[in-house]
Amino acid sequence: MGDTNMARVVSRRESSTCTLPRNLLTRAGWRTGEIVTFSFGSAKRRIRVQGGEDDAWQLPSSLIRALGMMPRRWSYHLDKESRVIRFGPLIGIMTTWQMTPYFRSVMRAAASRGMMAVVFRPHSLRPGVRHLDGWGLANGMVRQVRVPWPDVVYNRIPNRGGELLRSTRNCKRWLEQARIPVFNRRFFHKWRIHRLLRRDEKALRYLPETQPMLNLQQVRHFLSRYPSAYLKPNGGSKGQGIVRVIWRRGQGYQVSFRKGNRNYQHVVGSWPQAASMIRRAMSPRSYVIQEGITLANYRGRPFDIRVTLYKNGQREWIPCGSAAKIAGYGSITTHVANGGRVIPLSRALRHVFGNQAEEVRERIEAAAVDLALAVERVTALELGEIGLDIGLTAQGRVTMFEANSKPGRAVFAAAWNRQDRWKSLLYLCDYAASLAGFDRGVS
Secondary structure: OOOEEEEEEEEEEOOOOOEEOOOOOOHHHOOOOOEEEEEOOOOEEEEEEEEEEOOOOEEEEHHHHOOOOOOEEEEEEEEEOOEEEEEEEEEEEEOOOOOOOHHHHHHHHHHHHOOOOEEOOOHHHHOOOOEEEEEEEEEEEEEEEEOOOOEEEEEOOOHHHHHHOHHHHHHHHHHHOOOOOOEOOOOOOOOHHHHHOOOHHHHHOOOOOOOOOOOOHHHHHHHOOOEEEEEEEEOOOOOOOOOEEEEOOOOOOEEEEOOOOEEEEEOOOOOOHHHHHHHHHOOOOOOEEEEEOOOEEOOOOOOOOEEEEEEEEOEEEEEEEEEEOOOOOOOOOOHHHHOOOOEEEEEEEEHHHHHHHHHHHHHHHHHHHHHHHHHHHHHHOOOOEEEEEEEEOOOEEEEEEEEEEEOOEEEEEEOOOHHHHHHHHHHHHHHHHOOOOOOOOOO
C-alpha cells in the first residue's frame, strides 16, 4: 500500500529522531520510536520517528543535507508496509546545452507540484559517484546544486550530434544499469518512423505517400501522381535542406528551397535543368520524398498545424496548445525560424471552415492522439511528449507530415497560449512522477 501527498519540511537542530505529524503516524500504523527509511532520488537514510502536534515535518538538518534536499514544500510517497518515505520525485533533465528559459519553467512547474527538476550534463553522472552536479531551484533562484542520482530522466539533448557523444551514450547506459527510467530517449528518423507507422492500421490513413529517396527519377514519378513533391532530409530540422518541386504543364518545373537565411525559387523548362537544380539544393545526407499536400490557406498563405501532446499522470495523451503555423512570404515551410508565424488553431479553422471549425478541430486532435499511440506502439519507446506536424486540406483531409520526439516550444511563446504552456509543464512533471512510482502522478 502507498500514499502520495504533500508535506512542509522544516529543518530542526541536530537530533536522532524526526518529528512527523501524529495523525500521519496513526494513519500509517507506525509507533513512536520506529525506524523509517527516508529517500530522495538515489539517497537513502534510516532514522527513528516520533509524533508531534505540528503539521510541519521536522527533519534534522544533517538528514536534509545527506539526502540532498532543502527545507520547502515536498511531495512524498509513503509505503506503510516497507516503512519508506520517498520525497520528490527528483527529475533529471539531461542536456548538452546551456540553461534555457524552458528548463527554468520546468523547474518552477516541478516545484509547484512538490517535486524537483535538475538540469545536468551527461558527463556529470559517473558510476561509483552517487551524486551529480547540475542546476536547480533553490529559494526561488536557479543555482548550481549537488543532488543524488534522479528518480527519472527527461532527455532534452538538443540535437543528434549530442546524442552521439560518448558521454551521452555512457550516461544512458549507466542509467539503464541503475534501472532509472528515461523518457524521450532519442530523436526520430523520418523514414524509419514512416515505415513503421505504415504497418499500423490506425496510423496508415493519415500518412501521405513517403519513400526513401534513392534517385531523382522518383521525383518525376511522384509529380506524375501528385501536384508537388517534397524532399526532406532524414536528420533535418527547422526546414533546412527541404526542397519542393512542382511541375506545371506548359510551364516547366518550379524548384524551391531555403539556404541559410534566404528562400530561393527557380523555374526551369526541362527535367535535366530541374534535376541539376535539385542536386545543388539538397544537403549531403539521406532523404525521403513525400507526396505534396495542397494545404488550406489563411488569408492567402498556406498553413499546417502543430499538435503537441503530453502525457498526464495517468499516462494518457493530451493535446496541448494546438496552433496553426502560417508560411512566411516565399517560404516552402511554416517554420517560425523561416519567417512563419503562429496563430491560434481555432482562428485558422474558423477562417476556412466557418461553423464547422470546432468539429474539424476535434477530428484533428483525435487523429493526433491516435498517431501518438501508434508511434508508441511501433517504436516501443517511453514517451512523455511528442510534436506532430499535421497537414489539412480545404476539404478537411488530415495527414501527418512528421513526428518529433524533441518538439520545439515556439507554439507556446505567444501570450494567447500561456495557459496551455503552463498545463504542458504540469503534465510533463506528473508523467515523470508516474514513471518514478509516485502513485501515477500527483495531479
